[in-house]
Amino acid sequence: MKKDNLWLSYKQEDRQELERVCSLYKKCLDEGKTERECVSLVVEMAKEKGYKELYAAVAGGESLKPGDKLYVVQMNKSVALFQLGEEPLSEGMNILGAHIDSPRIDVKQNPLYEKDGFAYFDTHYYGGIKKYQWTAVPMALHGVIAKKDGAVVQVSIGENEDDPVFVITDLLVHLAGEQMAKKATEVVTGENLDLLIGNCPLEESEELDKEEKEAFKANVLKLLEESYGIGEEDFLSAELEIVPAGKARDLGFDRSMILAYGQDDRICAFTSLFAMLDMASEVTKRTLCCLLVDKEEIGSVGATGMKSHFFENTVAELIAATQTDSHRLLGRALANSKMLSSDVSAGFDPLYASSFEKNNAAFLAHGLAFNKFTGSRGKSGSNDANAEYIAELRKIMDEAGVTYQFAELGKVDVGGGGTIAYIMAEYGMNVIDSGVAVLSMHAPYEVGSKADVYEAVRGYTAFLRA
Numbered sequence: 001m002k003k004d005n006l007w008l009s010y011k012q013e014d015r016q017e018l019e020r021v022c023s024l025y026k027k028c029l030d031e032g033k034t035e036r037e038c039v040s041l042v043v044e045m046a047k048e049k050g051y052k053e054l055y056a057a058v059a060g061g062e063s064l065k066p067g068d069k070l071y072v073v074q075m076n077k078s079v080a081l082f083q084l085g086e087e088p089l090s091e092g093m094n095i096l097g098a099h100i101d102s103p104r105i106d107v108k109q110n111p112l113y114e115k116d117g118f119a120y121f122d123t124h125y126y127g128g129i130k131k132y133q134w135t136a137v138p139m140a141l142h143g144v145i146a147k148k149d150g151a152v153v154q155v156s157i158g159e160n161e162d163d164p165v166f167v168i169t170d171l172l173v174h175l176a177g178e179q180m181a182k183k184a185t186e187v188v189t190g191e192n193l194d195l196l197i198g199n200c201p202l203e204e205s206e207e208l209d210k211e212e213k214e215a216f217k218a219n220v221l222k223l224l225e226e227s228y229g230i231g232e233e234d235f236l237s238a239e240l241e242i243v244p245a246g247k248a249r250d251l252g253f254d255r256s257m258i259l260a261y262g263q264d265d266r267i268c269a270f271t272s273l274f275a276m277l278d279m280a281s282e283v284t285k286r287t288l289c290c291l292l293v294d295k296e297e298i299g300s301v302g303a304t305g306m307k308s309h310f311f312e313n314t315v316a317e318l319i320a321a322t323q324t325d326s327h328r329l330l331g332r333a334l335a336n337s338k339m340l341s342s343d344v345s346a347g348f349d350p351l352y353a354s355s356f357e358k359n360n361a362a363f364l365a366h367g368l369a370f371n372k373f374t375g376s377r378g379k380s381g382s383n384d385a386n387a388e389y390i391a392e393l394r395k396i397m398d399e400a401g402v403t404y405q406f407a408e409l410g411k412v413d414v415g416g417g418g419t420i421a422y423i424m425a426e427y428g429m430n431v432i433d434s435g436v437a438v439l440s441m442h443a444p445y446e447v448g449s450k451a452d453v454y455e456a457v458r459g460y461t462a463f464l465r466a
Contacts, residue, residue: 005365006403006451007256018454021274022258025453026248028270029260030159033243034142035077035294035304038100038266042079042273042292046071049280051081054317064322067283072314077101077294077304080314081276085287089319090329092336092429094464095289096272097420098343099296099306102262103127103442105134105168105193107143107240112232114216119198121166123242124190127297131188133443135170139195140245145230145238153228158245165245166195195242244444256365256450263446265296268342268435271453275460287318288464289337296343296420306420312427334427338389340434340463341421342456345369346409347437347447355415360408362437364449367403368459371433374409376416383421385432393432393463400462403455407437434459 010018032038043051046069052062054070064070066086073079078100085093104126111121125131140158147153158165170188171179179187201215202222224230248260269292276290295305302308316330323329348361362369372390375382397404409417425431436456439447 003366003403003405006367006449006455007365009403010451014454018450021454021457022450024274025267025270026258026260028273029248029258029262029266032100032266032270033140033159033262034104034241035100036144036239037142038269038292039073039076039079042081043071043073045273045277046081049277054082054314054321058317058321064318069280070318072317074308074310075304078310079292080311081273081290082314082318083276083279083284083288084318084322085284087286088323089287089315090323090332090336091286092333092338093287093289093315094284094466095291095337095339095424095429096276096460096464097291097293097306097339097341097424098269098272098435099265099294099300099420100269100292101127101294101297102243102264102266103129103297105129105139105195105242107141107195107235107238107242109236109238111235111240112217112220114214117199117201117216118196119216119220121195121197121240121242123168123193123195125193126241127442129442130184131190131193132170132184134193135168135188137167137444138165138245139167139242140165141195141240142243143238143240145228145234145240147230147234147237153230153234155228155240159247166197166242168193169196251447258448258450258453259445260448261445263436263438263448264344264441265342265435267438267448267453268344268456271436271456272340272342272460274457275464278457278461279464282465284465293420300420300423306423331427335429337427337429339421339424339429339431340460341383341419341424341431342460343374343419343421343433343435344438344441345371345407345433345435346417346441347439349439355410357408357411360406361410362405362407364437364439364447365451366405366437367452367455368397369405369407369435369437369452371407371409371435374416374418374421374433376418377413380416381418381422383419383425383431383433385421385430389430389432393434396462396466397459400458400465402459402462404459 051069202219244261251257251259300306345362373382373384
């Protein structure tokens, strides 16, 4: 059961609002290319809407009341926004949850080396990627370098027009006969994803070890010292991410789509954020939450991933501040909550139609995509939402006039994937995956529909308001 392309239903005022939303979305993509940058941007936008830091408010003795807007940051990589409702928190929340990490290439802790006249950064890829896609593409360097004196140096190189960019080289086709005969998984190995960063040696000086003469590496270190005040040992406490350089761009003669890095899952994270902030002037019956977390691409692990106790601990603090310090009430709050696990869906691509089951595929410009289950093959690793909850969501979306579709992630035996839904479902809450269809997922540049971005904001807002 497929609905018409959304562009056929939009009036002029819809298209104007769509372009406003998508312009803001592209700006957020440009400013939030790492999880740290996303968190900084989210906090900045939340403060403009009157959000206060939860722990500071509690420490200051503030009495929290319905309508209060609060945020909590976990290690600068995950963030949760709450808007308190009229009902006690133990009655549950309406939660939008997404992840803000994306597939990328990370710089190793001992990264800098030179080889035959070139200087490189040694790397380790993060998340599931087709390694060959990440060669011969202009790359930027984003992240932080923490120094022993407590200073944290912010790094962003390759985004401004006058910045240098970097690249992972590939073998020229004229010499690539042996390479082209390999399986796609072997065409480029992980250890060959090293970043080319220099080709100019340091001039002979007393700084250069006469025996080692690593002049190319030495020149890079000299430039880093001059620009950032960092030495080679500082890389030990650095988090540097290699991402495609450049801004999000309109795609197509009709400008109906967006081409950009990191749309998995920031196309859902930022639309969830927009919906949450749009509710700032309302006092709702239930408490609202927008939860944006790290590490989903590598299993939601670590202190900033969904498997950590960050969210649970934060809700416990809210329960203690608004009701009483009770583990039983915390359990009730989580179990009574309802959640949209906002994650991307595999958009149907006619050029690769054999990987999809068309009747159960998500199409671009056909609205918010619900996935009853994700996982792989026999629904392994899935949440598998229950029918009653889906019926409730259908009613919410229909009454709000939101266009939506139901889909699964490709043919049954072809592959699959996971989200944070199953983790939140462990609390006993109703959860379903709900997001935006994307083409070329996990490639350096992914494709999303402007219409779906707009419809996602409308759908997420309807859910929060319900």
